[in-house]
Amino acid sequence: MTTTLQAHPPGDRAADTGLIAVFADLLGFDLEPVLAELAHIDAVEQAVRDAMARHPGTADRLFHATALLTPTHNVMRSPEFHLPHVRELLERIGAGADTRPATDVEICITMSKASAVAPLTSSAMGLYFRAWTNAGLPDVANIAATSRRHEALESNEIDNHEAACRRHIRVPTRVLGAITCDGFHYGIAADCRYATANDAAPTSRTER
Numbered sequence: 001m002t003t004t005l006q007a008h009p010p011g012d013r014a015a016d017t018g019l020i021a022v023f024a025d026l027l028g029f030d031l032e033p034v035l036a037e038l039a040h041i042d043a044v045e046q047a048v049r050d051a052m053a054r055h056p057g058t059a060d061r062l063f064h065a066t067a068l069l070t071p072t073h074n075v076m077r078s079p080e081f082h083l084p085h086v087r088e089l090l091e092r093i094g095a096g097a098d099t100r101p102a103t104d105v106e107i108c109i110t111m112s113k114a115s116a117v118a119p120l121t122s123s124a125m126g127l128y129f130r131a132w133t134n135a136g137l138p139d140v141a142n143i144a145a146t147s148r149r150h151e152a153l154e155s156n157e158i159d160n161h162e163a164a165c166r167r168h169i170r171v172p173t174r175v176l177g178a179i180t181c182d183g184f185h186y187g188i189a190a191d192c193r194y195a196t197a198n199d200a201a202p203t204s205r206t207e208r
């Protein structure tokens with residue numbers, strides 16, 4: 001997914017889907033990938049809304065932070081890998097924490113690539129399993145149980161690896177820049193700290 005995620009007021013997506021279905025029928029193209037992409041974008045939007053509900057004090061910042069949620073690796077074209085990444089970043093944004101360090105999913109991707117080059121050490125495997133488990137990825141091949149065994153034996157080493165990995169593969173540009181807001185969120189007037197005074201009444205919803 002390479003497009004910038006956009007806010008859609010409730011109901012818009014259904015209208016979009018209906019229109020796409022009409023064109024797909026007329027042109028004879030496969031609708032499934034389009035619907036999957038729309039479902040993916042909807043899931044990200046819902047994650048943002050859920051985070052705004054969990055962090056009402058920083059809901060306005062979360063609304064305007066979607067540019068930070070774009071996938072950083074091709075594998076995140078899959079919602080299974082993208083959504084845990086999104087949720088971790090949203091929690092950091094809501095808490096005012098640093099968004100640059102690698103997420104659990106980014107650690108998993110890095111460890112996967114590293115394991116293809118050379119065998120991982122036991123503690124590096126421990127980090128791989130910790131990040132996989134923390135991201136809530138599927139518990140395939142008893143990863144959760146294996147992770148617990150590694151944690152029992154070498155949690156300190158894993159802690160050190162984790163800190164180094166989050167720092168080493170951080171995304172320096174993943175920070176909130178200047179935010180402008182027309183005072184509308186999801187098409188509804190919002191009490192937003194980033195809203196600028198504007199004599200002319202805004203006529204359209206905010207594009208983040």
Ligand SMILES: [Zn+2]
Pocket residue numbers: 060063064180181182183184185190192193194195206
């Ligand atoms: Zn705003």
